[in-house]
Amino acid sequence: xxxxxxxxxxxxxxxxxxxxxxxxxxxxxxxxxxxxxxxNKEIIDSFITSQPSRIxxxxxxxxxxxxxxxxxxxxxxxxxxxxxxxxLGIVIAIILxxxxxxxxxxxxxxxxLNSLPKVALGPIIxxxxxxxxxxxxxxxxxISLVVTILENLNGFLRTDENLIKMAKTFxxxxxxxxxxxxxxxxISTFISSLKVNIGLSLVGVISGEFLVSKAGLGYLIVYxxxxxxxxxxxxxxxxxxxxxxxxxxxxxxxxKFILNSKKFK
Amino acid sequence: MEKILEIxxxxxxxxxxxxxxxxxxxxxxxxxxGEFVSIIGPSGCGKSTLLSIISGLEDKTSGEILIEGKxxxxxxxEIGYMLQKDCLLEWRTIWSNVMLGLxxxxxxxxxxxxYVENLLKKYHLYEFKDKYPQExxxxxxxxxxxxxxxxxxxxxxxxxxxxxxxxxxxxxxVTNDIYSILRKERITALIVTHDISEAISMSDRxxxxxxxxxxxxxxxQLKFExxxxxxxxxxxxxxxxxxxxxxxxxxxxxxx
Numbered sequence: 001x002x003x004x005x006x007x008x009x010x011x012x013x014x015x016x017x018x019x020x021x022x023x024x025x026x027x028x029x030x031x032x033x034x035x036x037x038x039x040n041k042e043i044i045d046s047f048i049t050s051q052p053s054r055i056x057x058x059x060x061x062x063x064x065x066x067x068x069x070x071x072x073x074x075x076x077x078x079x080x081x082x083x084x085x086x087x088l089g090i091v092i093a094i095i096l097x098x099x100x101x102x103x104x105x106x107x108x109x110x111x112x113l114n115s116l117p118k119v120a121l122g123p124i125i126x127x128x129x130x131x132x133x134x135x136x137x138x139x140x141x142x143i144s145l146v147v148t149i150l151e152n153l154n155g156f157l158r159t160d161e162n163l164i165k166m167a168k169t170f171x172x173x174x175x176x177x178x179x180x181x182x183x184x185x186x187i188s189t190f191i192s193s194l195k196v197n198i199g200l201s202l203v204g205v206i207s208g209e210f211l212v213s214k215a216g217l218g219y220l221i222v223y224x225x226x227x228x229x230x231x232x233x234x235x236x237x238x239x240x241x242x243x244x245x246x247x248x249x250x251x252x253x254x255x256k257f258i259l260n261s262k263k264f265k
Numbered sequence: 266m267e268k269i270l271e272i273x274x275x276x277x278x279x280x281x282x283x284x285x286x287x288x289x290x291x292x293x294x295x296x297x298x299g300e301f302v303s304i305i306g307p308s309g310c311g312k313s314t315l316l317s318i319i320s321g322l323e324d325k326t327s328g329e330i331l332i333e334g335k336x337x338x339x340x341x342x343e344i345g346y347m348l349q350k351d352c353l354l355e356w357r358t359i360w361s362n363v364m365l366g367l368x369x370x371x372x373x374x375x376x377x378x379x380y381v382e383n384l385l386k387k388y389h390l391y392e393f394k395d396k397y398p399q400e401x402x403x404x405x406x407x408x409x410x411x412x413x414x415x416x417x418x419x420x421x422x423x424x425x426x427x428x429x430x431x432x433x434x435x436x437x438x439v440t441n442d443i444y445s446i447l448r449k450e451r452i453t454a455l456i457v458t459h460d461i462s463e464a465i466s467m468s469d470r471x472x473x474x475x476x477x478x479x480x481x482x483x484x485x486q487l488k489f490e491x492x493x494x495x496x497x498x499x500x501x502x503x504x505x506x507x508x509x510x511x512x513x514x515x516x517x518x519x520x521x
Contacts, residue, residue, distance in 0.1 A: 166352035168322055170369040170417065171340045180369070184356045 050230040058235040065220070065232060071239060073216040074205055077133060078247070081140025082201035086193060088141065089148025096149070097156040097182065098174065110150060118142045118204070122211045131212040139211075140204030144197040151196070155189030156182050191255045198247045206240070217243075267333075269453050270296040270319070270421055275328030277314055287478035288314045292328070294472060294481065296421065296453055303456045303464035306474030306482075307516060312457045315479070316425050319455070320346045332420060342370070345419030345452075347427045351410040353398040359385075360394040363413045370417060377416065384412045388446060403431050404439045411443055421453040429460075440467065441496050461516070465508045466496035473515050483515060 002010075032052045038044045039051035046054065058065065096103040121142055126135045163181050172180070209218025217236045224232035272294050279286040289311040296302050304312045317323040319330055321340035329336055332343045353362050363381055367373045385391040388408055398406055407428060414422065427443075428436045444467055447454055458464050464471050471485045489502055499505055 160352075162348050162350050162352050163354065165322065166346075166348055167365075167369060169320060169340065169344075169346035169348075170366040171342070172369040176369055180365070181354070184354070187356070 046230075047228070048230060050234040054231045055235050055238065058231045059238070067220075067235075067239070070215055070217055070220050070236075071243070073133075073213075074209070074218065074240075075243065077136050077140065077205045077208070077216065078198075078201045078243075081137045081204055082144070082197055082247075084137070085141040085144035085201060085204075086148055086197050089145050089193070089197075090152050090190065092145075092149045093152035093156060094178065096153050098178070103153065110146060114146045114150060119207050122207070125208075126212055133213075135212050136205055136208030136216070139208035140201040143204035143207075144200040147200065148193050148197060151193055152186070152189055155186045159185045187258060191251075191258065194251045194254070195248065198251055199244065202240070202244055202247070267298050268295045269298045269300075269333060270455070271329075271331040271334075272319070273329040273331070275315070275318060275330065276326045277311065277318060277323070278326045289318075289474075289479040291480055294484065296455060299451055299453055300470065301447075301454045301456065301468045302470045302472060303458055303468040304472045304474060305458060305461060305464050305512065305516065306479060307476045308459060310474045310476050311479035312474055313425055315474075316346075316423050316455070316457045320344055320423055322346075342417065343420040345414035345417060345422045347410060347414055347422065347424045349426045349428075350430050351398075351403075351406040353406055353409060353413075355398050358395050358397060359390065359401070359409055362398065362409055363416055366413050366417045372417070380418075381412065381416045384415060388412065403435050404442060407431070407439045407443060408446070411446060415446075415450060415452070419452070421455060422447065424454060424456045424458075426457055426459065429458075437497065444496050461509055461512050462500065462505075463496075465505055465512070466499040471508075471512065473512065485512070 035044075035049070036052045039046040039049065059067075096106060118139070122135075122139065125138050125142070129135050129138050159182050163185065164177055167177050167181050205216070206218040206221075209216040210222050213219040217240050220236040221233050224230065224236065272292055275292040276290050277288045279288055292315060294302075304315065306312045314323065318325045321337070321344070331337065332341060337343070354365065357365070363385065364373065364378075367377050367381075382391065385394060390405065390408060390412065393401060393405070398409070401409065428439050431439060440463060454467075456464070456467060465487065469487060471487065472481055473483045473485070474480065475482045485508070487504075487508060489499060489504055
């Protein structure tokens with residue numbers, strides 16, 4: 001039986017939720033509406049600001065600008081960079097956890113590399129691996145790698161000492177401590193790495209594409225800017241936003257799946 | 266009764282960048298089979314260090330430790346160890362938690378499985394074997410942790426401030442619970458605690474350590490008139506407060 005108070009409480013909660021979503025939608029619609037209106041009345045110059053209807057036209061006319069191809073290129077580069085960066089980062093974190101000596105030696109280098117703006121490495125990367133997809137992927141890895149190493153190593157080192165002590169009382173060796181205690185205890189660290197890295201890989205890919213590419217959304221943005229096709233630039237940025245949202249959504253689904261399979265088999 | 270554990274002239278000195286710290290010095294005592302012995306002392310007297318050394322988690326500087334007359338080095342299979350917290354792995358089921366010790370030692374067998382199953386049944390945990398630790402109460406979790414340790418069939422069990430993470434009421438219940446399991450399974454136990462009443466209610470003997478460097482100040486053999494052993498009823502015995510006062514003063518004289 002629901003009490004009256006509970007009903008009122010639930011109603012209030014639901015109302016609040018609807019209000020938040022409605023306001024969010026309203027802001028978006030108003031923004032687009034005012035933008036379109038101002039452009040139509042020629043109060044703002046749509047040559048510089050573009051306008052929603054033209055963005056829509058560009059978006060629906062996918063073939064004209066090879067949009068699909070560019071989206072595919074960026075997606076591919078991001079996924080490869082993301083997977084390589086995350087895996088490599090976790091593997092290196094495991095190695096550093098394993099060897100206290102190596103971790104101490106690596107520490108100052110990691111700190112410096114972490115604060116270094118990775119985009120500055122762009123020209124070096126291009127010279128080393130060649131101007132092309134490889135350079136873009138390396139850039140994506142460069143941006144996510146150090147953060148992944150630091151965050152995971154930190155997570156490993158913060159694992160409850162008592163659990164390790166408990167395992168040791170059963171004569172656990174280092175490999176057993178790693179596989180039976182450290183790794184499963186850090187599932188949430190891995191998931192947060194995935195979440196951060198999907199965004200970082202996109203940053204790496206786009207800045208890589210700014211520098212070298214012949215295809216991809218980053219290329220499209222730079223190209224559009226150079227020839228003053230603001231419709232194309234805006235459309236690319238919007239697609240990029242959607243792409244980032246979808247990738248983040250996939251990671252969230254993955255998180256849900258992992259947490260469910262762990263606890264409620 | 267035969268001696269199960271012998272501690273001979275055990276010393277421990279820690280090396281730190283600032284210098285040497287003598288944690289414990291010349292510790293000598295024995296434990297007989299089936300006995301419950303508590304170690305109490307002011308905080309920082311090295312009582313937990315002593316337990317870690319016996320368990321093999323830490324090295325000793327000098328001295329010998331013997332189990333049933335045989336010298337042991339490092340972590341011994343004859344010794345079970347219970348930490349302050351239950352240390353159950355949240356991502357494993359109860360069954361998989363109690364099997365952890367056997368799994369880590371690589372001695373999982375049909376017999377050991379049956380043995381553990383029987384322990385779970387005996388202590389009313391069998392029906393929870395597919396649940397996860399977070400679904401169990403604090404007292405049940407402690408019992409699971411105990412069975413995980415008993416699964417490897419230790420000759421002697423070390424308890425390091427066990428249950429101290431629990432609230433007072435649960436703790437008294439759990440102490441009683443664990444105590445009766447240990448007696449039933451005829452386990453010898455060495456308990457480190459800072460709680461005088463817990464030491465009195467559980468032990469046959471109490472070893473009092475001095476402050477650092479910890480040495481043995483006194484060993485008290487406890488005698489109660491009641492035959493029925495049970496920590497809660499011990500607390501009501503007139504002897505209890507007598508022992509309490511003696512031990513309290515002894516620790517106080519240490520400058521605790």
